[in-house]
Amino acid sequence: MVGLTLRDVRKNYGDVQVIHGINLDIIDGEFVVFVGPSGCGKSTLLRMIAGLEDISSGTVCIGDVEMNDIAASKRGVSMVFQTYALYPHMTVYKNMAFGLKQANTPREEIEKRVQAAAEILQISEYLDRTPRNLSGGQRQRVAIGRAIVRDPSVFLFDEPLSNLDAALRVQTRKEIARLHERLKTTMIYVTHDQVEAMTLADKIVVLRDGRIAQVGSPIELYERPQNAFVAQFIGSPKMNFFSASDLTSGASSLLNRELSDDLQVGIRPEHLSITDSANAVVEGTLELVENLGEYALIHLRTASNVEFIAKAEKPPEVPKASTIKFGVKPPLAHFFDSNSGARSA
Amino acid sequence: MRKYFDNRRLGRIFIYTILALFAAYSLFPLYIMVITSFKTMAEIRGGGILLPPGTLNLESWTIAWSGSGECTQGVACTGMKGYFANTLLMVIPAVGISTLLGALNGYVLTKWRFRGSNLLFGMLLLGCFIPFQVILLPMAQVLGQLGLSGSLVGLTFVHVVYGLAFTSLFFRNYYITVPSELIQAARIDGAGFWRIFLRIILPISAPVFVVSVIWQFTQIWNDFLFGVVYSDSQSQPIMVALNNLVNTSTGVKRYNVDMAGALIAGLPTLIVYVIAGKFFVRGLTSGAVKG
Amino acid sequence: MFSLDRWDVAYTNLIKFSVCFIILCVLIGLFLAILLDQKIRVEGALRAMYLYPMALSFIVTGTVWKWILNPEFGVERIVQNLGFESFTFDWLVNPEMSIYTVVIAGIWQSSGFVMALFLAGLRGIDNQIIHAASIDGASLPTIYWRIIIPGLRPVFFSVLIILLHIAIKSFDLIIALNNAGPGYSSDVPATFMYTYSFSRGQIAIGSASATIMLMVIIAIVVPYLYSELRSEKHA
Numbered sequence: 073m074v075g076l077t078l079r080d081v082r083k084n085y086g087d088v089q090v091i092h093g094i095n096l097d098i099i100d101g102e103f104v105v106f107v108g109p110s111g112c113g114k115s116t117l118l119r120m121i122a123g124l125e126d127i128s129s130g131t132v133c134i135g136d137v138e139m140n141d142i143a144a145s146k147r148g149v150s151m152v153f154q155t156y157a158l159y160p161h162m163t164v165y166k167n168m169a170f171g172l173k174q175a176n177t178p179r180e181e182i183e184k185r186v187q188a189a190a191e192i193l194q195i196s197e198y199l200d201r202t203p204r205n206l207s208g209g210q211r212q213r214v215a216i217g218r219a220i221v222r223d224p225s226v227f228l229f230d231e232p233l234s235n236l237d238a239a240l241r242v243q244t245r246k247e248i249a250r251l252h253e254r255l256k257t258t259m260i261y262v263t264h265d266q267v268e269a270m271t272l273a274d275k276i277v278v279l280r281d282g283r284i285a286q287v288g289s290p291i292e293l294y295e296r297p298q299n300a301f302v303a304q305f306i307g308s309p310k311m312n313f314f315s316a317s318d319l320t321s322g323a324s325s326l327l328n329r330e331l332s333d334d335l336q337v338g339i340r341p342e343h344l345s346i347t348d349s350a351n352a353v354v355e356g357t358l359e360l361v362e363n364l365g366e367y368a369l370i371h372l373r374t375a376s377n378v379e380f381i382a383k384a385e386k387p388p389e390v391p392k393a394s395t396i397k398f399g400v401k402p403p404l405a406h407f408f409d410s411n412s413g414a415r416s417a
Numbered sequence: 418m419r420k421y422f423d424n425r426r427l428g429r430i431f432i433y434t435i436l437a438l439f440a441a442y443s444l445f446p447l448y449i450m451v452i453t454s455f456k457t458m459a460e461i462r463g464g465g466i467l468l469p470p471g472t473l474n475l476e477s478w479t480i481a482w483s484g485s486g487e488c489t490q491g492v493a494c495t496g497m498k499g500y501f502a503n504t505l506l507m508v509i510p511a512v513g514i515s516t517l518l519g520a521l522n523g524y525v526l527t528k529w530r531f532r533g534s535n536l537l538f539g540m541l542l543l544g545c546f547i548p549f550q551v552i553l554l555p556m557a558q559v560l561g562q563l564g565l566s567g568s569l570v571g572l573t574f575v576h577v578v579y580g581l582a583f584t585s586l587f588f589r590n591y592y593i594t595v596p597s598e599l600i601q602a603a604r605i606d607g608a609g610f611w612r613i614f615l616r617i618i619l620p621i622s623a624p625v626f627v628v629s630v631i632w633q634f635t636q637i638w639n640d641f642l643f644g645v646v647y648s649d650s651q652s653q654p655i656m657v658a659l660n661n662l663v664n665t666s667t668g669v670k671r672y673n674v675d676m677a678g679a680l681i682a683g684l685p686t687l688i689v690y691v692i693a694g695k696f697f698v699r700g701l702t703s704g705a706v707k708g
Numbered sequence: 709m710f711s712l713d714r715w716d717v718a719y720t721n722l723i724k725f726s727v728c729f730i731i732l733c734v735l736i737g738l739f740l741a742i743l744l745d746q747k748i749r750v751e752g753a754l755r756a757m758y759l760y761p762m763a764l765s766f767i768v769t770g771t772v773w774k775w776i777l778n779p780e781f782g783v784e785r786i787v788q789n790l791g792f793e794s795f796t797f798d799w800l801v802n803p804e805m806s807i808y809t810v811v812i813a814g815i816w817q818s819s820g821f822v823m824a825l826f827l828a829g830l831r832g833i834d835n836q837i838i839h840a841a842s843i844d845g846a847s848l849p850t851i852y853w854r855i856i857i858p859g860l861r862p863v864f865f866s867v868l869i870i871l872l873h874i875a876i877k878s879f880d881l882i883i884a885l886n887n888a889g890p891g892y893s894s895d896v897p898a899t900f901m902y903t904y905s906f907s908r909g910q911i912a913i914g915s916a917s918a919t920i921m922l923m924v925i926i927a928i929v930v931p932y933l934y935s936e937l938r939s940e941k942h943a
Contacts, residue, residue, distance in 0.1 A: 124601045145607030157598035161620040170616075171606030218602075230598075432743050439740060440757045443820065446772045447760075453775065466781050539933055546873055546929045550901045551922040554915055639765030641880040646906060656767040660884055663771050672775055683768040690763035694756055 074135045074148075074225040074258060075099045076121065081130035083116055083282075090116055091282045093130065098260070098275070103252050106262045107269040108279035108305070114262045115230055117279070121260065122228050123147050134226060145174065150219035151228040154235060156211045158203040158218075164190075165199040168218045182221075189220040192251070209240045216251070229261040233268065245271060266306050270294070278302050300413035303338050303406060309369065311338045312380040314354060315410070320397075323353045327402050335416060338406035341369070344382040344398040352397035353405075356380060361387045372396060454478060454677040461672055477673035481662070481681055497681055500658035504638060507569050507654060511576040512633040518577070519584020519629055524618050526585065527592040528600050529610065538589065544582030549642045552579070560647060567649035575647055576637045583636070584629045591625035592618070627696045635686050655682050714892050715917070718900040721807045725896060726875040728811045729818075733871055734864070736815065737822025742852060744823070745830045755827070758820035766817070770884025773813040774800065800886055803893035810882055810894060817881075818874060822867055829863035830856065869932050876925060897921050 076098040083091035091113050098104050106114040119125040121132055123144030132139045139147050158167050165186055172182045190196040193213040203211055212232060219227055229248070233241045249272055252259055263269055269276050270290045278285040278293065278301075285305075286298045297303035303311045316324075316331035324331045331337070344354075356372030359379075368387040373379050382398055390396065407416040449466060454477055456470040484496035522541075526534055556575055557566070565571030595618070603613045644654040653661075659682045663675045740758060744751055761769065776782045777800045799805035833856055841851045879898035886894055895903075897917055905914025 122605060124604060144604045149605065151602065151605050153598040153602060155596050155598050157596060157602040159599065159617055174607035432746055436743055436748065436754055440754055443757050443761065443816070446776060446816065449776055450772050461781065467786060542933050543929060546925055548876055548898065548921050548925060550879070550898050551918045554905060554911065554918065635763060641765065641767050641883070656765050659771065660767050663884065664887065672781070675771060676775065679768045679771040683764045686763045686765070687760065690760055
């Protein structure tokens with residue numbers, strides 16, 4: 073069993089605390105994604121697991137072994153970096169072999185493992201090149217290859233796709249998913265991109281200001297966000313937020329819920345549908361339509377001057393500045409406490 | 418349209434003229450040095466300073482290099498060859514040691530930051546600006562206590578210490594551009610402080626090594642002040658010898674020998690400049706212009 | 709020390725020398741850099757010619773300029789031979805003017821370097837800004853004066869610091885050129901310190917002058933370094 077256990081993990085830089093007591097259990101073979109806006113501490117947390125940053129307090133266990141005082145190279149982890157971090161003066165082969173050599177692995181064993189990893193990633197023909205002579209996508213494969221040959225119990229990925237262009241990003245994302253299926257090793261993956269998180273993860277950990285905002289499967293986060301932050305972070309375009317006064321007078325009964333100023337109502341753009349006065353929860357004047365062919369994004373503004381977006385299959389056939397009324401199925405509306413942002417039942 | 422073209426043309430001519438004039442000003446002393454060194458004293462007294470020599474007269478070069486043989490004391494008699502050797506003996510270890518230590522410093526300052534490493538860096542920068550004169554007296558005491566006064570070893574030591582600020586700065590500025598992720602990857606691969614330095618950092622440092630070596634070589638070769646203060650008559654470096662040769666008060670002034678001596682003293686750095694001028698400029702501008 | 713007439717001469721000389729040296733170096737260096745930036749065909753060769761003096765020792769520079777400025781054989785005689793019989797150029801042996809010979813030699817050695825710094829700065833300026841300005845209808849001189857030269861401010865700053873630093877350290881050049889003479893007329897603090905510490909054995913006065921030099925350097929350099937380090941942190 074090589075899962076991970078984090079118990080009350082904290083990190084201080086001098087007087088500044090950047091990680092505020094993280095508790096997390098990761099089971100063997102799970103694909104876990106740390107996601108959050110920049111500066112939320114996700115990379116720091118990953119580096120603490122890797123052994124590249126000291127743990128100020130709390131414990132990190134890999135399997136059943138506490139790792140706090142164990143060197144990075146002895147933790148049985150591999151890491152893939154955002155900038156690939158390939159050794160520029162070494163060939164692809166030597167890059168992949170370096171770690172094994174440090175561990176005094178016999179030469180034939182190194183050869184075997186490097187060839188095997190190169191096979192999986194289809195980089196066998198580049199083994200004699202230096203990183204300089206590779207494209208971004210190829211470099212990323214080499215970096216992953218370097219991680220594979222160590223045969224780690226945990227893979228750590230630090231925003232591995234950020235330096236790739238959009239098309240390559242989708243491609244590599246697919247390959248990482250395939251790799252996980254094939255190796256079934258525990259993987260921890262850091263990203264700020266919620267699409268990567270949603271597509272790759274068995275379990276998503278949303279971080280905010282050094283604290284866990286929510287842990288759950290992608291669909292749980294989408295369907296039952298535990299707070300307004302997660303609600304807005306997961307999903308694109310963002311969830312719309314309304315207070316009671318932004319909604320129609322009939323909204324309370326339509327949503328089957330007592331509305332007050334203490335409550336925020338969240339509705340995803342894809343859950344708003346054009347309807348008549350009797351069923352309208354919210355209405356707004358049309359400001360802009362972005363037609364993407366497959367669907368249209370309708371930008372509106374309520375009488376109380378709150379902007380919101382609706383996603384529809386087709387653009388509405390009314391002129392600008394007309395008023396459009398929207399309804400929502402009651403289970404698809406989310407309620408959050410206005411002050412704490414916590415989900416309200 | 419035509420007028421515009423003419424103006425433009427005139428402007429180009431103007432620009433090229435100015436540039437050529439300044440090039441002439443820049444080359445003029447070198448020209449004077451070379452032609453004077455090949456003249457006889459009679460030619461020098463007789464003809465203009467600008468005129469090329471009638472024949473290539475190598476006598477002054479011989480005298481400057483191995484002495485006139487007319488006397489036995491001082492550079493005017495023994496020539497500069499002994500001092501040239503002195504300087505080589507000092508330059509090679511001084512450049513090597515200060516560059517290696519600078520690389521190590523730069524590595525620590527950028528990749529193994531510790532509390533106060535920024536302050537240390539600030540002090541190193543300040544060290545680059547400290548005038549030689551300020552450290553003359555304290556350094557003389559240190560050398561005295563180490564028993565290295567008036568020796569080549571002592572002089573080498575001074576150059577290593579003074580040069581360290583510069584070499585550390587070069588390497589620090591280079592290593593700051595090396596992503597820290599590279600070090601982290603190596604740590605996960607199981608390499609420690611020294612192994613990362615030897616196997617990862619040093620192999621990618623070739624460009625900055627060239628800059629540092631050239632800078633240090635030029636500085637140390639061209640040094641006069643440390644040489645004149647910290648050496649005795651046996652261990653004088655070449656610039657001190659040249660100055661003594663030129664400012665010797667005994668006998669007739671031999672300008673052709675002075676010029677040959679100046680060329681001998683200047684040639685090594687000039688050759689380095691011609692071969693590796695690009696790196697030389699990079700060293701000079703390092704830190705002076707961002708990026 | 710402050711009561712010594714020689715110290716007065718030394719620091720007045722340093723001021724004279726620094727001001728002339730820095731202003732002329734900056735003007736010449738900037739001017740050459742701008743000219744060289746006009747897509748000059750033989751730029752590489754010209755740059756090499758301007759810059760090579762920087763590779764030479766001040767002692768070598770001093771030796772050759774001493775010869776060129778020599779009243780008996782040098783520039784004076786060239787001009788006289790051209791027919792201007794009464795022309796005199798005796799700065800090297802004229803106590804009033806001797807410090808300016810140091811300026812001439814110093815400029816010869818350093819202006820190429822200043823040019824290189826400015827040229828690097830010019831090349832670093834975003835071409836799009838220049839294109840934008842020319843679309844706005846600015847003429848080339850205006851572009852330089854209003855857009856480019858103000859954009860070189862950090863380079864100016866570095867150049868000033870470096871030149872000032874060279875000026876204060878300039879010791880070898882003066883020794884080789886005229887040995888701080890005639891008399892002590894071209895003394896600067898650096899030679900003053902040396903003379904008192906090592907030729908005259910008055911180490912106390914030597915130390916005092918060294919301390920003053922250090923304090924002046926620190927007063928100039930520390931704020932500069934502070935701003936550099938700060939800006940690096942923000943970058």
